[in-house]
Amino acid sequence: MTQELLAQAQEKLSIYMQALSDTQYSAMPSPTLSLNQRGTIAGAAILQKHHIRLQPTLFEQNKTYFLEQVLPHELAHLIAHRFYGKVSPHGREWQHIMEGVFKRPAIRTHQLDISRLGLKRFSYACSCGEVALSIRRHNKVVNKQQSYICRTCRQTLAFVAEK
Template sequence: MQQQTLFRHLNMQVQRKVNACLALAEKHFQRTFPIPEIHYRVRGLKAGVAYLEKNSLGFNRTLMLENSDEFITQVVPHEVAHLVVYQVFGRVKPHGEEWRGVMGELFGLTPHTCHRFNLESVRGQTFAYRCNCRVHHLSLRRHHNIQRRNMRYICRECQGELVPCSPNKN
């Protein structure tokens, strides 16, 4: 029951942070912004997602509960900035100069494109694949794409194709 109480408290903080960010944007851009719908159905490694056309924000409940302070101060404004940028500038690069401007100049935050949360509690099963330079741990989805759909993944560093690591035969 304590986790449910914490979630309700954090949900109220998220709502307040969204409203505060939108108030800053309204003052700066001299226009109103509609209040977005908020849900907590984001899964996996993502902390949050902005659904631009739907004016909706999705957040990862588990990561919010585990990282509440940084989540409220960084992730929520990050996603609100995406909505503001879309409504003011239209479709632009997701973390381009417009988004960086809203994050830095308007919200007063360093415009990080990724969170740095511990992901152990949300990481699913992984599969070891190797390239020419190292071992990669692929998600179940990517593993199935390789096994069932004959998809290929290439290492960004060495450009080598990822191949399954041989299981130990000891």
């Protein structure tokens, strides 16, 4: 199944690369692809290696979304880096590429169902309610390396239970 997913992603990537041919980004070389992104991140652009990593389980469960949104999202990061240098990750250059070149909404984060990934989550709370943190973030709290603040009420999140 992994090889089939990779082949679908490669095929779609070549279509996006073709779309660049009539733009100022026509000299963009095609990046390499792999299905080895871990955790809940849908994809990652590895700027220094000109490489895109995709999360295989989420990809398999959400093929259309990955091919139509995640792949151009990560490719836009590589293009912005190559043509503009060090810029804000989701700044105006990236947004221009997403909306102007790929005709896709400039969405920063996915809202995919991650419950089937089998990742251990930890429940934290504030006055707004509960928030699930990853084991990595939980360990940072336990080891007193980091605390997390609710984006809405600005309270420090407090540990409730393991999920």
